[in-house]
Amino acid sequence: MAVTAGYATRPLAGETVCGDSCGWWRSGGRIVLAVADGLGHGPEAAYASEAALACIANHLDWTCEDLFAECNTVLRDTRGVALAVAIIEPATGLMTVCTVGNIRVLLLCGSKDIRLDGGRGIVGAGYQKLAPEARVLAPGNILAMFSDGLDQFPVLRAFFDQPGVSAQEQAQAILDYCARGDDDASVLIYRHEI
Numbered sequence: 029m030a031v032t033a034g035y036a037t038r039p040l041a042g043e044t045v046c047g048d049s050c051g052w053w054r055s056g057g058r059i060v061l062a063v064a065d066g067l068g069h070g071p072e073a074a075y076a077s078e079a080a081l082a083c084i085a086n087h088l089d090w091t092c093e094d095l096f097a098e099c100n101t102v103l104r105d106t107r108g109v110a111l112a113v114a115i116i117e118p119a120t121g122l123m124t125v126c127t128v129g130n131i132r133v134l135l136l137c138g139s140k141d142i143r144l145d146g147g148r149g150i151v152g153a154g155y156q157k158l159a160p161e162a163r164v165l166a167p168g169n170i171l172a173m174f175s176d177g178l179d180q181f182p183v184l185r186a187f188f189d190q191p192g193v194s195a196q197e198q199a200q201a202i203l204d205y206c207a208r209g210d211d212d213a214s215v216l217i218y219r220h221e222i
């Protein structure tokens with residue numbers, strides 16, 4: 029089974045490194061996707077968001093709650109991050125999403141756009157109780173996870189109209205069109221095609 033996921037990031041104008049980081053992994057019958065936005069911008073923001081992604085990559089069989097708790101510990105001497113993690117079981121379509129801070133999660137599901145936004149806080153400095161959202165994905169559903177460097181309510185459906193375009197190309201097109209320019213920006217796309 030091919031996994032259809034991709035992402036794009038772009039630093040704030042004038043910065044050489046992006047304080048947002050994206051990643052996705054396939055491991056042990058699950059797919060894990062993550063977007064982290066390090067507070068502020070520049071190298072210290074990038075350090076924090078890359079540390080969050082590295083922590084997740086080391087624990088791909090953990091629950092969302094455990095991943096956030098571990099990141100909160102590992103990142104305590106960094107600026108901290110806003111973080112969204114989605115864990116998907118392709119065999120069943122079951123998806124669990126957790127978000128802390130200003131990462132937006134949008135599920136394009138039939139004709140509906142479902143926002144799966146999470147709680148307040150900073151991973152690395154504490155957050156309110158996590159509220160994992162569980163959904164069962166259907167073929168054709170699309171998950172978009174993006175930082176607050178993009179418009180808050182982007183109209184994304186048009187970006188998925190054309191066949192034969194990779195998720196990475198779609199993520200890049202959304203970033204090019206929707207990034208505001210006054211912050212680091214990142215977007216990760218997952219298409220459920222099983």
Ligand SMILES: [Mn+2]
Pocket residue numbers: 065175176177211212
């Ligand atoms: Mn930001």
